[in-house]
Amino acid sequence: MRKALALLAIALIAIPAFAQTGDTIKIGGIWTLSDITGKQGSAAALLAVEEINKSGGVNGKMLELIIADDEGKADKAAAAVEKLATVDKVEAFIGGMASGAEVGKIPAYAKYNKVVVATGAASSAIVEKALGPSPGSDYYFHLHPWDYNQGASYAEGWDAIQKKFPSIKIKKIFLAYEEGAFGKSSWDATKLLFGADKRYTIDGAPFKSALLGGGDYSAVLEAAKDFKPDLFLWAGYDADALPLLEQSKAIKFTPKIYLGAPPGWPIGFGSSKLSKNVMLYGMWSPSMNDTNPASKKFYDAYVKKYREEPATYFALLAYDAVKILADGIKLAGTTETAALVKALEATKYASPLGETITFKPSNIIKHQGITRQKILQWQNGFQEVLWPFEAATAAPVFPFPAWK
Amino acid sequence: MALKRRATILAALSAAATILILLWKPSVINNGLQQAGLYAAIAIPMGLVLGIVHIVNLAHGEFMMVAAYATYFACRATGMDPLLAVLPAAAVTAAFGWVVFQLTIKRALKAPELNQLILTFGIAIALTQAVNILFTSQTFKLQLDYVSASIDIGEDTFPVWSYVFVAFAILYAVGLKLFLTRTTIGKAALAVGQNPKGAAIVGIDVNRVYGLVFALALALVGAMGALFLTKQSIFPSVGSPYTMKSFCLVAVAGIGNIPGILGASLLLGISEQVLRGFRDTRAWADIVFFVLIIAVILGRSIKWRKS
Amino acid sequence: MNRNLARVVATLLGALAVALPALAGAYPLQVARNVMLYMALAITWDMLLRSGQISFGIAGLFGLGAYASILGVIRAGMPAWASIPFAAAFSALAALLIGYLILRLRGMYFSIVTLALAEIFRIVIHNLHDFTGGPEGIVAPQGVIFGGSASALYWLALGGLAVALGASIWFERSKFHFALTAIRDNEIAASTSGVNIFSWLLATFVITSGIQGLLGGIFVQSYGFATPDSVFSADFTLLPLAMALLGGIHGTVGPIMGAVLLGVASEWLKLQMPYGHLVVYGIIIIIVILFMPRGLYGLARKMARPAEGRAE
Amino acid sequence: MTKLRTEHLTRAFLGLVAVNDVSFSMEEGEILGIIGPNGAGKTTFINLVSGIIMPSSGTVEYKGRDITYLPAHDRARLGIARTYQLIHPLENLSLIQNVMVGSIFAKGNGLRAARAKAEEVCASLGLTGLDRDTSKLTILEIKKMEIARALANEPEVLFLDEVMAGLNSDETRELIAQVQTIARERKLAVGVVEHVMGVIKELTHRVIVLEAGELIAEGPYEEVSKNPRVIEAYLGGAA
Secondary structure, three states, X not given: OHHHHHHHHHHHHHOOOOOOOOOEEEEEEEEOOOOHHHHHHHHHHHHHHHHHHHOOOEOOEEEEXXXXXXXXXXXXXXXXXXXXXXXXXXXXEEEOOOHHHHHHHHHHHHHHOXXXXXXXXXXXXXXXXXXXXXXXXXXXXEOOOOHHHHHHHHHHHHHXXXXXXXXXXXXXXXXXXXXXXXXXXXXXXXXXXXXXXXXXXXXXXXXXOHHHOOOOOHHHHHHHHHHOOOEEEEEOOHHHHHHHHHHHHHOOOOOOEXXXXXXXXXXXXXXXXXXXXXXXXXXXXXXXXHXXXXXXXXXXXXXXXXXXXXXXXXXXXXXXXXXXXXXXXXXXXXXOHHHHHHHHHOOOEXXXXXXXXXXXXXXXXXXXXXXXXXXXXXXXXXXXXXXXXXXXXXXXXXXXXXXX | OHHHHHHHHHHHHHHHHHHHHHHHOHHHHHHHHHHHHHHHHHHHHHHHHHHHHOOOOOOHHHHHHHHHHHHHHHHHHHOOOOOOOHHHHHHHHHHHHHXXXXXXXXXXXXXXXXXXXXXXXXHHHHHHHHHHHHHOOOOEOOXXXXXXXXXXXXXXXXXXXXXXXXXXXXXXXXXXXXXXHHOHHHHHHHHHHHXXXXXXXXXOOHHHHHHHHHHHHHHHHHHHHHHHHHHOOEOOOOOHHHHHHHHHHHHHHOOOOHHHHHHHHHHHHHHHHHHHHOOOOHHHHHHHHHHHHHHHHHHHHHHHHHO | OOHHHHHHHHHHHHHHHXXXXXXXXXXXXXXXXXXXXXXXXXXXXXXXXXXXXXXXOHHHHHHHHHHHHHHHHHHXXXXXXXXXXXXXXHHHHHHHHHHHHHOOOOHHHHHHHHHHHHHHHHHHHHHOHHHHOHHXXXXXXXXXXXXXXXXXXXXXXXXXXXHHHHHHHHHHHOHHHHHHHHHHHOHHHHHHOOOOHHHHHHHHHXXXXXXXXXXXXXXXXXXXXXXXXXXXXOHHHHHHHHHHHHHOOOOOHHHHHHXXXXXXXXXXXXXXXXXXXXXXXXXXXXXXXXXXXXXXHHHHHHHHOOOOOOOO | OEEEEEEEEEEEEOOEEEEEEEEEEEEXXXXXXXXXXXXXXXXXXXXXXXXXXOOOEEXXXXXXXXXXXXXXXXXXHHOEEEOOOOOOOOOOOXXXXXXXXXXXXXXXXXXXXHHHHHHHHHHHHOOOXXXXXXXXXXXXXXXXXXXXXXXXXXXXXXXXXOOOOOOOHHHHHHHHHHHHHHXXXXXXXXXXXXXXXXXXXXXXXXXXXXXXXXXXXXXXXXXXXXXXXXHHHHHHHHO
């Protein structure tokens, strides 16, 4: 009892109760810090803050990023928002990855009505719905594409690729999707966007991701093999990448295009023989450094500071979130919400992701940033961008090589 | 008599079902068997610990995860094949387990059962998170050609690599059976498992036996960690689903019934694959595991109550 | 700890809980809400444990209540406040039905079956996309209950805790105490003394499950959404269990102490070390179990009366 | 008046017949000895009439009502109480709370009434220090506590299963006297299982003898103890 009370007392004392309104602009960043996306996202955001402060800060003030962990849980995420808003008194928020945690923050975000530049949370079914329509959700700037944006951009991308490369012909698409929220929303979007007006024949089957204790794909791969797709697409996690390929090889399943859409890839995937010419959906790859100076600048600075590669594009989104927010504050001259929202609406930010980010309405909210993902391909151990063509770093290799 | 007749009918029915499935979709049996092997080989060490030390080890899968990470880095540093690392991994994990046992579990053996449960829960969190800090949440995977091994029969191609799990499961079950019935230390372990107080009275050092059995179980888990690495990706939380699956399998088999784990795994592995084989039942494959667990346990309790 | 001191401490804590919205900012209130939720779950788990039955199915009945509440609002047009008692009733009814099946099981077999049932609930809700929203989850169209007012949400959470606390104290002071302790100590002696074991277990299971469902309803209405992964999370089973054990089982005080310890430790550690605090969290659990096998409350009582040996 | 009667009561465990075709009855105010060599089925017989296990065949009647398959807790409510060969204290309840259990559940008393009843019963057995933990009690006190718990049921039929075992001769004498007084005052039918024949001789009005699950003799102790079959059973059992 005594011990518990002592702990409670320490906890209460440890929370500084005074407000600090001096020469800094405080930004709160919330990620799942035990996850690589959150770890690197927060690191990249710190890098951006450092760069901005080195070049004189924003309107004469230094930026200060205060990081909090949401542990991937809604209740912890809500506590993180409250802490940043009331204890640290931050003036804007960035961050976010898992939709299930993001949706826990929304009531608190709405209560404080400070600008949020969100770096993750793709689920339109819960996050966008919970945000609700304009003007109630105007404070929220969503950088990452919604699930339906992604689906639409893939459909667009494949149309464009087939037009440009007549040798590539896709009629039948099979989607193997992990049975959780991520896979299910991918399946819904794929059915909706590829299945429309019967241009493509679509089939799909769920599997249990290795991330959640699965790892046996035999049933879904056999269903795919029977379907004989031109494009085989899987929506799962990095833990599924190599086992799926190995098990595909074991049953001699050789689609012409083998495409994966995990949020990240396992370490050293490119050095695996099986990775050859596997395609992927994503937003960024280090190969873009050759064609995109912003990408190279970010990459070099990140590697120099942290001595590791950014493993996923979530690091870049967090970096962009800080830069976009800083530009907005510069333009508005204040962090006051109405003015800052207005300033951010004018955002035209050349992202290291290889596109210019602006905010446009999506299905429900008013401020959606990126709507397109990219189609890439593993070539000789590197992720090369195939589409959009303006960011392309290589031409597609087709078909997917059959197993020897 | 009635019991025997019922067993015969059951055996005949399951044989008939097997043949039907074989004709309809031979891959279901092939995959189900291999999956069952993986389940069983991971669950058997937990059954051993539960049967003799009477601890539900909630860090079971986490120990396998640690073994797999150790194997991964050893293999990457030396270029060794993880199959060669099976024995070293077993030894290292056993040593690690023995240390963990001496430092923590031994001190909680006299406490109520639930304390041991939560203790191992704490160990599981600490292990997972320590690995997360060291190696991040990213996944690692060795790429080995032989895991894609398969056999062609007519039109069909059957993957066969995972039969290595089946082999290990059988090896574990038979080996443990022999160990527990033929060796002095094994007999002592069995005696301790059945009646710790009685064993102590006849002069068996109960805590030492517990420590040895725990280390032995972890050796088996460690070997599975190396094997698991051949086929699957590893990441900090990779072990935890296997803890729950193993716990369930041990319960279906009945505590102390190690060969029963093979049967339970077979039942669950094949039923899962059968459900996954149909389009309409695919999504429900996960539920079969839990429905069967409840059915078996309830069925057994009713039988007990009758007799 | 003598009785007067205990009463003073209880009164002070009660006063603190009531005064907190006036004293503390939004962050401590939010943390308090989280802690109170887990505390209430820990208490209900302990209530069944007093009969010797170890449930691993807290998350199942909690999640069931959560979905009953949000689907009650969305599919049946219930007002949000009414959906919370509905959640309690729904989980209680579910517990009544499954209780008939499973309450004759004992020991690990009971535990495993409750765990399996929780998984079955999750999978069923996961798979009934059209009705439940499936794996992606479902959002309450009217948003968070009480318009998201921090103090109202705090009172709601405190209300949930008060129900659990009230039930637990009632259990300690009524026939439940005698029935459950007798069942835990010796079922045969209990039955030949007239204790209808099955009925008392069923009543306890239904009551505790109902409260767990109630808490699920409160949780889901406090955040305005449900996903299978969030409301059936294993955290809702394992953390209350750990809290009750670390605080001390078979009574109301232990789970309270354990929940304060782990709940506050978890937030406090996070402030100290944003990366890696979960390792320390695990180590705290290990250390408390090793050095306080009867939990904080057991240790406190032992220190309060060292002369007497085994107290309980 | 006949309180308890069995007809052809039989119980087999996996082919082994523990109680075989036993028919007997117990009258109000009667103290009945149940004797027989080890493994004769005495405890199984008590388990059958108190409802802890169910018979394979035969019937049990209580005051004319068929209770053959009635669960144990319902029999306790009707008025059948018992103690155990191996002590069954409820360790997490205090002495008085142990006794209260009988009154609360078998009689449906409230806690206050149950406490009053328990205090009364404890007083009649000479138990004091009622708020002590059971771990602080002597063997005699635990035995008395279990008798008190049974008496708090306000039973009409009471079975005492080797209640004197483990007690010294003074303690035994004290308990015999108390059991006799209680049986007389409360008009109980008491069934007593004992190995010490002195106790049986002093305490009982009548005995039944079981051997290998069968009832082989019945009557006053003096008479039965001369029965050659009984002597043989005991000698055989001893040999």
